Amino acid sequence: MKAKKDGVSLFLSIVTHAAAIITILCLLFIIAYILIRGIPNLTPSLFEWEYTTDNVSMMPSIINTIIVVILTLLIAGPIGIFSAIYLVEYAKRGSKLVKVILLTTETLSGIPSIVYGLFGSLMFVISMGMGLSVFAGSLTLAIMVLPTIMRTTQEALVAVPDSYREGSFGLGAGKLRTIFRIILPSAVPGIMSGIVLSMGRIVGETAALIYTSGTVAQVCTNIFAPGSTLAVHMYRLMSEGLYTEQACAVAVVLLVFVIIMNSLSSYLGRKLAKG
Amino acid sequence: MQLRENAMRIVFMLAACFSIVAVFFICFYLFINGLPAIAEIGPLNFLGGMEWRPNNDIYGIFPMIIGSIYVTAGAIVVGVPIGILTAIYMAYFCPKKLYKIIKPAVELLAGIPSIVYGFFGLVVIVPLIQDAFHTSGNTVLAASILLGIMILPTIVSVSEASLQAVPDSYYEGSLALGATHERSVFFVCLKAAKSGVLAGVILGVGRAIGETMAVIMVAGNQAVMPGSLLSGVRTMTANIVLEMSYATGLHREALIATAVVLFVFIMIINLSFSALKRKEAKS
Amino acid sequence: MNEVKLSIQDVNLYYGDFHALHGISMDIKANEITSFIGPSGCGKSTLLKSINRMNDLVEGCKITGKFLLDGQDVYKDIEVNTLRKRVGMVFQKPNPFPMSVYDNIAYGPRTHGVKRKADLDRIVEEALRDAAIWDELKDRLGKSALGLSGGQQQRLCIARALAVKPEVLLMDEPTSALDPISTGKIEELTLKLKKDYTIVIVTHNMQQAMRISDKTAFFLLGDLIEYGSTEMMFSTPKEKKTEDYITGRFG
Numbered sequence: 001m002k003a004k005k006d007g008v009s010l011f012l013s014i015v016t017h018a019a020a021i022i023t024i025l026c027l028l029f030i031i032a033y034i035l036i037r038g039i040p041n042l043t044p045s046l047f048e049w050e051y052t053t054d055n056v057s058m059m060p061s062i063i064n065t066i067i068v069v070i071l072t073l074l075i076a077g078p079i080g081i082f083s084a085i086y087l088v089e090y091a092k093r094g095s096k097l098v099k100v101i102l103l104t105t106e107t108l109s110g111i112p113s114i115v116y117g118l119f120g121s122l123m124f125v126i127s128m129g130m131g132l133s134v135f136a137g138s139l140t141l142a143i144m145v146l147p148t149i150m151r152t153t154q155e156a157l158v159a160v161p162d163s164y165r166e167g168s169f170g171l172g173a174g175k176l177r178t179i180f181r182i183i184l185p186s187a188v189p190g191i192m193s194g195i196v197l198s199m200g201r202i203v204g205e206t207a208a209l210i211y212t213s214g215t216v217a218q219v220c221t222n223i224f225a226p227g228s229t230l231a232v233h234m235y236r237l238m239s240e241g242l243y244t245e246q247a248c249a250v251a252v253v254l255l256v257f258v259i260i261m262n263s264l265s266s267y268l269g270r271k272l273a274k275g
Numbered sequence: 276m277q278l279r280e281n282a283m284r285i286v287f288m289l290a291a292c293f294s295i296v297a298v299f300f301i302c303f304y305l306f307i308n309g310l311p312a313i314a315e316i317g318p319l320n321f322l323g324g325m326e327w328r329p330n331n332d333i334y335g336i337f338p339m340i341i342g343s344i345y346v347t348a349g350a351i352v353v354g355v356p357i358g359i360l361t362a363i364y365m366a367y368f369c370p371k372k373l374y375k376i377i378k379p380a381v382e383l384l385a386g387i388p389s390i391v392y393g394f395f396g397l398v399v400i401v402p403l404i405q406d407a408f409h410t411s412g413n414t415v416l417a418a419s420i421l422l423g424i425m426i427l428p429t430i431v432s433v434s435e436a437s438l439q440a441v442p443d444s445y446y447e448g449s450l451a452l453g454a455t456h457e458r459s460v461f462f463v464c465l466k467a468a469k470s471g472v473l474a475g476v477i478l479g480v481g482r483a484i485g486e487t488m489a490v491i492m493v494a495g496n497q498a499v500m501p502g503s504l505l506s507g508v509r510t511m512t513a514n515i516v517l518e519m520s521y522a523t524g525l526h527r528e529a530l531i532a533t534a535v536v537l538f539v540f541i542m543i544i545n546l547s548f549s550a551l552k553r554k555e556a557k558s
Numbered sequence: 559m560n561e562v563k564l565s566i567q568d569v570n571l572y573y574g575d576f577h578a579l580h581g582i583s584m585d586i587k588a589n590e591i592t593s594f595i596g597p598s599g600c601g602k603s604t605l606l607k608s609i610n611r612m613n614d615l616v617e618g619c620k621i622t623g624k625f626l627l628d629g630q631d632v633y634k635d636i637e638v639n640t641l642r643k644r645v646g647m648v649f650q651k652p653n654p655f656p657m658s659v660y661d662n663i664a665y666g667p668r669t670h671g672v673k674r675k676a677d678l679d680r681i682v683e684e685a686l687r688d689a690a691i692w693d694e695l696k697d698r699l700g701k702s703a704l705g706l707s708g709g710q711q712q713r714l715c716i717a718r719a720l721a722v723k724p725e726v727l728l729m730d731e732p733t734s735a736l737d738p739i740s741t742g743k744i745e746e747l748t749l750k751l752k753k754d755y756t757i758v759i760v761t762h763n764m765q766q767a768m769r770i771s772d773k774t775a776f777f778l779l780g781d782l783i784e785y786g787s788t789e790m791m792f793s794t795p796k797e798k799k800t801e802d803y804i805t806g807r808f809g
Contacts, residue, residue: 009457016368016457019360023431024377026424027384030395037398082290090287092617101291103549104298110545111301111538112485114512118519118534122304143297150294163653167715170612171666171722172643176283181665186656204388207487207512211519231390235488238394248398251391258386266379 038252041245051217056246060219061233069202071138080149088157109147114207116144121211132226137213145198156190193268200261206231309535312528327498334529338500342508349419350483358430366438367460385428393492396421413495416504426479437471474551481544487512511537563588563756569623580780591757593767596777602760606728610645646724650731652711654703662703666722689717690747709740729759745770776800
């Protein structure tokens with residue numbers, strides 16, 4: 001038999017359930033709205049290779065997005081993973097350097113993307129003379145996603161049992177061999193989930209890119225040429241005010257991508273948890 | 276052999292120092308470009324000035340500071356209660372099967388790009404407010420609701436984690452005294468997780484104040500003091516994005532100076548967040 | 559009489575301020591099984607791990623005194639990875655790597671520079687045969703080692719240690735996580751291995767020490783109380799404390 005509830009308990013129970021329902025409804029509504037309104041607008045002309053003001057094709061931006069994702073991960077991936085290796089496998093816990101690194105990493109993860117964009121524009125675009133370019137944008141984003149990659153990699157490395165390390169050292173393997181042959185392979189799912197999470201952020205980012213990689217809707221011919229990513233392209237379509245339907249179609253593509261990335265990331269996370 | 280071990284050790288350490296270098300350069304570039312402008316305009320005129328008229332070389336960002344504070348406060352009113360209650364639901368009320376759906380749903384909410392949120396706000400929330408109040412829909416209210424939704428996942432996941440960390444013995448102890456499930460959860464567990472929940476709220480505030488793309492779509496962006504919930508508003512972030520593309524000279528530096536002010540705000544928020552987290556870890 | 563393989567000379571060990579081992583001296587003979595016994599926290603595992611310098615991994619661990627392996631100081635004269643190749647270790651809990659059976663065994667030889675497939679194949683088979691687990695595993699060399707039973711995993715770890723051709727094998731309570739049947743198999747294996755290796759085993763189980771070891775050392779609170787032939791120790795202990803312990807009056 002269930003105990004009878006007093007008024008306060010009943011009220012608390014109701015508001016709690018209501019809040020959870022609101023949260024889920026928000027998500028469902030946003031997704032459903034975008035899909036229902038956007039999918040009919042996914043016309044073939046939006047995927048033509050050349051962008052013109054008539055077809056406002058998103059294809060060039062999709063290609064730019066892929067280039068930016070690859071470049072950013074090529075820069076941030078090794079740095080982030082190596083940093084995590086240093087923090088977990090080498091550094092003494094609580095040393096001054098570690099404290100400073102953790103503090104700055106936390107700072108980086110709190111900085112708003114528009115501040116990154118401004119910084120990237122000041123340092124890479126102007127001061128270092130790269131001009132508006134895909135490379136400048138990728139550098140900016142690399143700094144932005146670095147904390148995510150570092151944190152997930154650290155968690156994955158910490159989760160590798162010490163018995164693996166002992167086993168490897170006990171056979172006379174050195175530290176590097178132990179790290180690259182035993183520890184990193186065991187941590188791959190966790191590291192990948194961080195990388196995938198970062199991909200989601202890169203693809204969805206707008207504010208940090210407008211003033212670094214620019215808003216030109218053409219495929220960048222080389223990494224020092226400007227080119228808009230998909231999210232920036234969507235911003236441009238919206239700010240011109242003429243292409244709401246096309247913007248919605250772009251939103252569908254972004255949303256689908258984010259959903260895939262999220263599922264992949266949590267699948268990898270679960271795989272790590274199982275070991 | 277030993278040489279390679281030592282060389283790689285140094286490589287790892289240099290990589291780890293990268294974040295220090297990055298923060299240094301970010302501060303350096305922002306401050307060196309922004310501070311002279313503040314000095315030239317005068318700190319009081321800049322921070323306290325009520326008017327932003329770049330054409331007349333008048334740069335007061337007080338309306339934007341207030342704008343950022345307004346929409347952030349609005350986001351807290353909308354997002355915090357729903358967020359905390361959802362976290363409580365996930366930690367204490369939710370059946371296991373449902374949890375497997377809600378958890379990824381909250382993560383997905385965090386993953387939706389802000390430009391998509393902005394689009395949603397523009398085509399759904401703004402017209403709704405327009406119809407309801409017969410004003411322009413681009414208002415403090417629209418921005419607050421949209422930001423409230425956007426900070427939900429941050430508040431939910433941080434609060435939920437700290438609720439999950441509350442020892443079961445607290446809950447059981449309360450039940451054993453005859454308290455109901457709800458009373459035990461709200462008056463014992465939530466209280467125990469207080470600093471963690473607060474940390475989540477602060478992190479959410481950081482997100483809200485730094486949000487750019489979604490806000491410019493729905494907030495109206497008038498650089499004047501917002502009079503009510505239903506007037507348009509411009510935040511500091513919007514100020515930077517909107518004018519950076521054509522600004523030159525002092526105007527441009529004033530925008531960078533706006534970023535400096537924003538940066539200082541964020542630093543204060545971050546520091547209180549990490550202080551709270553340390554406190555939580557200790558208790 | 560066998561020659562002295564490992565000589566421990568006046569070893570003191572500290573974890574930070576804690577003085578964990580007090581001036582331990584003992585000689586361990588080649589091709590014998592030596593057991594370390596004693597209650598939990600007596601320092602027997604600590605001493606074992608100092609022999610192949612696994613304590614290097616522990617922050618704040620300081621050691622004075624000498625460990626001589628064939629007369630060479632293990633902390634000065636031998637490079638640490640070479641030392642661990644010569645002095646292999648089997649751990650309390652089986653710790654196979656998350657890779658195939660074959661790769662687990664081949665990891666050690668590969669570490670020390672064996673590259674040719676044919677050589678590796680031969681080493682893997684030999685090691686598994688020596689560890690008396692070849693017949694059970696020969697058809698599943700490509701399968702993950704994590705799918706094996708606990709007893710099989712531990713024998714796999716012994717095979718893995720044997721594959722680098724060590725001179726000394728350190729075993730840290732190798733059967734404490736296993737069922738009686740697996741324990742029996744490992745004891746049998748240990749007796750067989752003594753022909754080619756010098757074995758030092760830490761055990762909680764006095765019957766085990768009696769069954770398999772030639773020499774036994776009894777530790778208490780960081781002191782070596784008594785060290786001698788197993789037979790003598792269990793029949794006529796010299797020290798009162800040893801007698802109390804082996805008759806089960808404490809520990």
